[in-house]
Amino acid sequence: MAFEAEKEKYKIALSTTRDVRNLVDSAFENAIKDFSTEKTKLKDTLVKLEKKLSDLEKTGNSLTKLDNQHTLLGKSGLLWSDPIQDKTPLHDQLMQTYSWTQKLNAQAKIATESLKRHHVLDSDNVEPAVKRPLKENLFVPQSTLKQIVEQLKKTFPKLTIRWNKIAGVSLLEVSVKLTLNAIIILRGCTIDRVMIKAIHETSEDKDEFMQCSKYKTFNKMTDIANAAAFHYSQCGDSKKSLNNLLNWLTYYEKLFSEKCIKCKKHLQKDADGNVLPPCWIDFETLRLYHLQCRPS
């Protein structure tokens, strides 16, 4: 509120300055053009000028130095005092963008810290030579893929696994019994992306196939599944990470029937206001939690 009042004062001061400049202009014009003996026009203008000047002095004395908080963006922080009205909102937008990037920066720092805690990032490795052999896994012959799928089918009899190729992209369609469908998009053997859909949302149509679920629960789970895929791929072995991901998916069998380990409830409202079941399965303990209940 105090800042708003200050802003108003600055606006008044600026408009008074503009008036003073205009009056000085007209005073000079009158001095040249007013040929009457009494010079009434000039007198009037000078009286007005004097009044405006004293106003400006008064306003100027009452002004305080601008708070740093509002001039974070350097000189562009003075944009709000621009008398041209079209430019005034620009400052607020700039401030919003600035605070948004600041927040993003802070969140990114937290994310990096968290990742460092759980996995040693590549940059932290003492020996840079232990990089993941990504290239090898990107080009896998179809026969090898078939073998892997057959192996997965044997390892996870509870899951229905289908291997598909749509528009040159290898897909694994994994159905968790009467609960959900997971579409795992592969690049060679490596997990590229995971999509979670309802059991009744599968379609042969390839355009619909790639669309996300129309249910909030499964859209949230898509994010979680991608996080899980990322987590399990840290080991560097793509077959092992695929195995781990499928093992993790099997625990979703009890998504709707089991309560959250922490709050002992089925439903919780998430940050977006959606009422969701416990859709976070801990990557290590494989127990069900709500997103906000998950162990840190």
Next chain:
Amino acid sequence: MGVTCVYPWPLASGKNGQQVVDILQKNVELAGAHWSNGWCVDCETYQSVTSLGSPPKILHIVHNTEFPLSTFACLENGSCLIADRGFDSVMSKIKGCYEPRKGAKIEAKGQRYELGDFVIKIGQVTVGVSFKGILIEVEYLPCLVASQCWSLLQEFLEGITGIAVTVPSLPSKKSDSKFKPSDTIMQYLEQFNKWKKASTT
């Protein structure tokens, strides 16, 4: 469609049907649900024209605005035929065999709300102009098996109404069978029959 649970809401003493419905609707809106439409489930009962000695057979014809193109024809033994809306005209053609019971048309009507993956319907049940009770229908769309999410639905109902509720028993006998539209209709019929019996006794 997901799994649906139809729950008869008990009338609090000193309040009429409309007042209770208003309170429920307010609670649902406060929970963050948004109004999406009106809804109606109506049921007309037919009985077979009796031949000597044998008791008349009962046939319920049910319509649900959630399935606007279908007619549900249900027998007392629990079997349910789902047909096109044109089935209604078939009934008028066989009025020599089945005739409508007089004053037996019962109807549940009210407002429909959506809250994330849930659909909530609150309505008043009437026979003609006389008020019979209040029904709440809760549907959870992502799930297909009633046994999986029945207690989740109970918790949701308790959450939006603010009081402990005891939901009816599972509609389907098989634990892992998929939930069908006819299961919803059978739940409505069960509640309608209770009210009909209560009014005849």
